[in-house]
Amino acid sequence: MQRNIILITAFFLFGLAAAAQDKTQGVIHYDLTMFLHASLKPDQLQYKDMIPETANSQEVLYFNGNKAKITRHQPEELQMEDGARVHIKMGDNELAFYEDGATGKAWALTEADGKKKLTEKDHPDPAKPRPGNNTRTILGFVCKEVNVNGKNGPLTLWVTPELPFRGGPLHTWTPEGAVLGVDSKKFKAVATTINYEPVKEEVVTIPTL
Template identity: 40%
Template sequence: MTRTMLLLVLISSSVTYGKAQDKNQGKIEYEVIQNLHAALKPDQQQFKEMIPETVTDNAEIYFNGTKAKLVAKKKDHSSEEDGVKLKVQSDQDNVLATYMDVNKTYKLTDLGGGKKELQLQTHDFKGKGLGKAGSRTRNILGLTCREVIMDGPGSKMVLWIADDLPFTGGPMGIPSDKGAILGIESKVLKITATAINYVPVPVAEVSIPAGVEVKEKKDK
């Protein structure tokens, strides 16, 4: 009896230790819902009946320690009505991947003609933080996320940030002063982490590719 009980304790301790170690690296899957109607400008309202109210895409973040790589998994949302073709596009369509490491963001951009460029942004929060701390918390995939509110022109964006993950930043290439972004809510955008798998991720996978020119941009 005593030997059996001791063996079970040792196994339990081993499993717990292994799970804790796994949280340093893994893959997070996101669902990205864009409200196209809410994004229309006053002079674009005539297109409301020609496009869907919302479109859904996916994104993935791979991370190892403080390094992370974001890859958008966009679908073709083109439509045609009465001979008029509409295609949903954004200024991020030519971004192949986004690399994040502490307060730096590198966007691997397709310049066309086989040329690529890494656009570097260094984020200096100057002790002010990312935004205003909210009073709510939210559980996403078993992780407690704190609320951060970012005010924008005419709207606000709510971020849900988990401090238990080792990297900073999140989907859409949005930076974070601390913690990983697992949820984003605004008038035109709703992003939620739908799965997290603590699997081995090679450091090379989340490091910027060698041989690509780096062009630095000033943080806004």
């Protein structure tokens, strides 16, 4: 009887360990840093001394297979030395961003005046990303360097093919794999945690409005 209990317990623990290695579903947290001074347009430079040099935010990516959903937390209101309060807003009124690896399409879910709207977004030309020679380890993944030209200038993406989805924070995307880090002159992002846990299909599926 005792031997049976030991065998059953050992099998149960092995089952938990095996489940923990499932990398097809999970949640990734990213830290974002915006370089505000570097992002100012020529006609905005007069306000340089009125705003902080950087602002921090976070994005959370949920994935299930080759589908992913990203949500963003806007930066908190900042208080300057003179007592002035500065509210930094990243992007438009976006609630979530969806990536569907099966169709190769992406959608942004926004809300304005109490109305939600889905807008299909174009991916960069797959032929344009340029693989680099460097690697960077993020959360245990050895990520390859991929260079692309974004709307705000050149970007360096740190990409791993070991996760099932494509794309990453700040609407970045590449057919090379999942983006765990981004570097540019105007912003940077890096994955800080990844938890392999069940994510319902409905969470990463584009909603019906």
